[in-house]
Amino acid sequence: DTAVSQTPKYLVTQMGNDKSIKCEQNLGHDTMYWYKQDSKKFLKIMFSYNNKELIINETVPNRFSPKSPDKAHLNLHINSLELGDSAVYFCASSQDGGGETQYFGPGTRLLVL
Amino acid sequence: QKEVEQDPGPLSVPEGAIVSLNCTYSNSAFQYFMWYRQYSRKGPELLMYTYSSGNKEDGRFTAQVDKSSKYISLFIRDSQPSDSATYLCAIGGRGGFKTIFGAGTRLFVKA
Structure with missing residues (x-):
């Protein structure tokens, strides 16, 4: 029974597109996070939500918008995707x-072409 | 200066060796010290969790924290090929502190 799940696992898309990544946890936790891990394995926090309320918002382009419909879900929408x-x-x-x-969830590998 | 410094390696050792992984941090307000292990193409998973200075042992793994010198270590005894992974140190604290991760050290244990 997966504790933290993400969909999709892989995402290949063109520059300029909009895409979403979904996350669900069945642990009954109050806080959820989004991290970005670059090619050098550096794990950097992007957002943190506690009970559907945004508590950490790092210096992330506003093309990235998290959304927490309930405390078990935290989705990430990305507009106008860039190579970086x-x-x-x-x-x-x-x-x-x-x-x-x-x-942690299993991760979503995003490749922007 | 980064909040957490960790040598990315890679570190290659023969099976059975004792492995020493280290991190330094700059903010003395942090109270929680963690080591995560990340296998290739997987998410990080918690390996060790310590609070304040001292040692904590779990099987072949020992975590050590020296708050006076802001230095944290992970020792792996009798290393196995299955220990080959990236090890990330992490520090955190209550009261709104976010968890800060080190860059991760890639470890290869050769059979």
């Missing part, structure tokens, strides 16, 4: 925010 957006995007969740153990 190519990366692996990980969703994660934790019981509380800040310092807690985080549980």
